[in-house]
Amino acid sequence: MSPAATPRWKVALVAAAAAGAATLAIVATAALGGDAGATVPPSTEPGATEPADETSARTIAVTGHGTVEVTPDVADLWLGVQATRPTATEAMDVIAAKSTDLVATLKALGAEARDIQTSGVSLYPNYGNDGVAINGYQASVSVNVRLRDIDGVGAVLDGVQGFVGEELTIGGISFSYDDPEAVLGDARAAAVDNARERAAQYAAAAGTDVGDVIRIAESSAETFPPVYYAEGRVAADEAGAVAIEPGTQELSADVTVVFEMT
Structure with a gap:
């Protein structure tokens, strides 16, 4: 069609x-x-604009390091009792009696019960030259104690030596600070100040100034690593008391700070 x-x-x-x-x-x-x-235009009402952050503003990020030096106020001692006897029963009886004397002496000299802890007990046979025949037994007990009076450490060592006798063993001593958080604040404040100083140096080189802090992140806050001394450092001689010197320790903090550049 x-x-x-x-x-x-x-x-x-x-x-x-x-x-x-x-x-x-x-x-x-x-x-x-x-x-x-057509597309809908963005709102231009007051308050609709998002605040500037470190991704939209001119910023500089630097790290800061701060330290504070303190005198340790706590001492940890590793003490013990060791005995060798012909039989296991005799060896255990000796360390039982001597360890009781050790703990009692520690308490009498000011150590708190909560700071005294038995950390180990052992019993081993002693073998002869042929490696087969048993010619005795060695028993030992280890006691850890925290002393909160640094000045009294020497007297404690002398006291336990006098009461326990030749069976006393001294494994070592360490010094630390009982409440690190109480002094960490100074190290953190020093770290932030250090970060601002470094930021000012970079800003001056770039021809600008340092503004407000936008963000702070703590990289680390180092608590006190105990300072250890081997038994040879704390052994008393025949002439008198043990001389104990805790020295000083350094606490540090590291932060990363983002500053606005003006």
Whole structure:
């Protein structure tokens, strides 16, 4: 059928469909504010702007180190009793009696019960030259004690030596600070000051100034590593008391600080 012969009812339907589509397009355009491709602009109301942070502002990040020196106020002693006897029973009886004397003497000389701890008990046979025959037994007990009076450490060592006798063993001594957090604040403050000084140096080199602190992160805060002394350092001689010198210890803190550059 030729175009000229198209029935009038079909032409009418096509025209109606086209008119409907045009109407829908007009409605859609009106709903979108007259521009189908338009985008909604961002809000410009007060308070809508996000505050600047270290990713949008000019900043500098530096590390700072701070230290504080203190005198230890706590001493930890490793003491013990050791005895060798022909039989296991005899060896154990000796260390039982001597360890009781040791603990009693420690308490009498000012050590608190909460600071005295038995850390080990052992019993071993002693073998002869052939490695087979047992010619005795060695028993031992270890006692750890914390002394909160540094000045009295020498007197304690002398006292336990006198009461326990030749069976006393001294494994060593260490010094530390009982409450590191009480002095860590000074080290942290020094670390922040050090960070600001370093930031000022970089800022001056760049021709700018250091502004407010944006962020602080603690890298580390070192508590006191105990200072150990071997038994040879605390052994008393026949002439008199043991000389105990705790010395000083250093506590340090490290921080990373982000400053605004102005």
